[in-house]
Amino acid sequence: MPQLEVQDEGAVEAGLDALDTPVVATEGSRVRRIAGRVLPPVGAIVVFVAIWQALWAAAFWLEFKLPAPAAVWGQIWQLVTSGDIVGLFWVSVHRAVIGFAISLLIAVPLGLAIANIRVVRRGVGPLVSGLQSLPSVAWVPAAILWFGLNDRAIYWVVLLGAVPSIANGLVSGLDQVPPILPRVGKALGAGRFGGIRYILLPAALPGFLGGLKQGWAFSWRSLMAAELIATSPELGEGLGQFLHNGMSLSDISMVFAGIVLIFVVGVGIELLVFRPLENSVLRARGLTASAR
Amino acid sequence: MTATVDAPPSQLSPVRFHQVGKAFGSGRKAVVALDGVDLEVGAGEFVCLLGASGCGKTTLLNLVAGLDRPTSGRIELNSSRPAVVFQEAALMPWLTAAGNVELPLRMAGVPKAQRRAKAAELLELVRLAGLGDKRPHELSGGMRQRVALARALASTTDSADAGKPSLLLMDEPFSALDAITRDVLQGELLRIWRATGTAILFVTHDVREAVRLGQRVVLLSSRPGRVVRQWDVEDTPDAVDEINIALRKVISSHAAA
Numbered sequence: 001m002p003q004l005e006v007q008d009e010g011a012v013e014a015g016l017d018a019l020d021t022p023v024v025a026t027e028g029s030r031v032r033r034i035a036g037r038v039l040p041p042v043g044a045i046v047v048f049v050a051i052w053q054a055l056w057a058a059a060f061w062l063e064f065k066l067p068a069p070a071a072v073w074g075q076i077w078q079l080v081t082s083g084d085i086v087g088l089f090w091v092s093v094h095r096a097v098i099g100f101a102i103s104l105l106i107a108v109p110l111g112l113a114i115a116n117i118r119v120v121r122r123g124v125g126p127l128v129s130g131l132q133s134l135p136s137v138a139w140v141p142a143a144i145l146w147f148g149l150n151d152r153a154i155y156w157v158v159l160l161g162a163v164p165s166i167a168n169g170l171v172s173g174l175d176q177v178p179p180i181l182p183r184v185g186k187a188l189g190a191g192r193f194g195g196i197r198y199i200l201l202p203a204a205l206p207g208f209l210g211g212l213k214q215g216w217a218f219s220w221r222s223l224m225a226a227e228l229i230a231t232s233p234e235l236g237e238g239l240g241q242f243l244h245n246g247m248s249l250s251d252i253s254m255v256f257a258g259i260v261l262i263f264v265v266g267v268g269i270e271l272l273v274f275r276p277l278e279n280s281v282l283r284a285r286g287l288t289a290s291a292r
Numbered sequence: 293m294t295a296t297v298d299a300p301p302s303q304l305s306p307v308r309f310h311q312v313g314k315a316f317g318s319g320r321k322a323v324v325a326l327d328g329v330d331l332e333v334g335a336g337e338f339v340c341l342l343g344a345s346g347c348g349k350t351t352l353l354n355l356v357a358g359l360d361r362p363t364s365g366r367i368e369l370n371s372s373r374p375a376v377v378f379q380e381a382a383l384m385p386w387l388t389a390a391g392n393v394e395l396p397l398r399m400a401g402v403p404k405a406q407r408r409a410k411a412a413e414l415l416e417l418v419r420l421a422g423l424g425d426k427r428p429h430e431l432s433g434g435m436r437q438r439v440a441l442a443r444a445l446a447s448t449t450d451s452a453d454a455g456k457p458s459l460l461l462m463d464e465p466f467s468a469l470d471a472i473t474r475d476v477l478q479g480e481l482l483r484i485w486r487a488t489g490t491a492i493l494f495v496t497h498d499v500r501e502a503v504r505l506g507q508r509v510v511l512l513s514s515r516p517g518r519v520v521r522q523w524d525v526e527d528t529p530d531a532v533d534e535i536n537i538a539l540r541k542v543i544s545s546h547a548a549a
């Protein structure tokens with residue numbers, strides 16, 4: 001083949017590559033992008049607070065049922081200025097993080113076993129799915145009778161909330177791996193463990209992250225339920241106990257402040273930890289449609 | 293251009309089939325995919341397997357690739373690990389183009405610097421030098437298939453098999469691409485074949501493609517797959533027409549059944 005023709009082939013190919021490469025549209029300026037993301041939720045909160053303020057001003061319900069937004073803010077501000085908020089957050093968040101970490105250690109091997117071993121899938125799989133729909137608060141009485149009013153009882157409840165979610169997320173992530181990928185892996189020389197380490201686990205990552213996110217939500221929820229029910233001086237004061245104290249004192253603004261703080265922590269961890277993690281994983285794989 | 297898969301001086305056939313049969317299922321419900329297939333691919337030879345649907349072309353490649361086992365007969369493999377290119381590029385979406393090419397080397401425990409160099413060399417071979425950092429979704433279909441080819445070539449080059457002839461298996465690799473891209477990639481494949489001297493077993497259902505690429509075209513019958521006829525493309529003046537007629541005959545024989 002003459003050299004000229006070979007050169008031409010290369011040029012044709014380079015041209016095709018240039019034409020066929022997917023075009024990535026650029027999304028406006030950085031400021032506008034951030035504003036577009038931040039403004040809608042902020043607007044929604046403003047509207048919500050305005051309605052709340054209006055209802056309170058109209059004295060629709062009695063003051064001890066619906067507090068003024070300013071009174072709730074006052075409660076929170078007092079916690080901030082006195083520094084008590086640090087203690088509340090610390091007690092609850094460190095419990096949630098430790099509970100979540102232990103759940104992870106249990107759920108990952110469990111999920112791997114369910115996904116890969118047929119007997120385990122048939123035997124344990126439905127149990128784990130069933131546990132996911134059982135509210136973990138239901139375990140509080142048993143946990144208190146078994147362990148007494150202490151941290152172990154609380155961790156037990158958190159584990160039963162988070163482990164099924166994380167394990168199920170891993171299983172569904174593994175189940176959704178396109179079958180061509182392990183086949184390709186085998187053709188490229190992957191052994192049993194190489195196939196799991198280099199092909200299956202990375203391929204299952206998006207589903208697994210979804211499970212982690214849900215697992216966090218469940219462990220936070222379970223923790224709050226456990227703290228709310230299992231109150232004792234020994235346990236220290238977390239957000240759940242703060243809420244409980246508000247109820248005992250018939251202080252509705254304190255109760256609302258407790259709810260707001262629990263909400264802020266739950267959403268905050270999701271936004272600061274899980275959302276960026278998920279977005280970067282999805283973006284790297286070109287799955288940006290869901291990464292808005 | 294540097295040759296990356298060296299053609300050995302020995303004339304050992306990379307792969308030889310001895311009366312190979314493959315059935316799926318057992319008893320009366322068994323489906324016979326391949327029956328008594330005798331086939332040989334010479335070192336550095338380009339062989340196209342041609343057949344209609346259900347001729348067991350893909351089964352045959354899977355047997356050579358070690359993804360499946362024959363139920364009867366045996367396959368004599370004298371090559372290094374066969375490189376496989378599938379119909380879909382099936383790149384790992386979490387890895388870059390270079391990362392995909394490096395994957396088989398990583399699984400074989402090749403040190404990092406060596407992996408890098410090898411991947412860069414193979415990407416240059418498929419004319420994707422400088423695009424190693426791209427993710428699969430940032431590449432066109434044709435580019436993805438070339439990355440898959442580079443990755444497959446990387447999987448054959450483990451040092452343990454040095455000196456053995458190399459073998460590239462391709463399962464309708466261009467059938468999902470548009471006509472222009474297919475045409476260009478066929479030219480590319482011929483260039484890479486000449487540059488590397490690897491033997492190629494190429495499955496297709498397109499007679500023109502088979503005649504353009506292959507030195508030898510092997511026609512398989514359908515259900516069960518048997519070797520019907522073979523042509524040396526060089527010695528057959530009207531290869532496309534002749535093979536087309538034979539293929540139609542094979543297909544129409546199924547209408548009566």
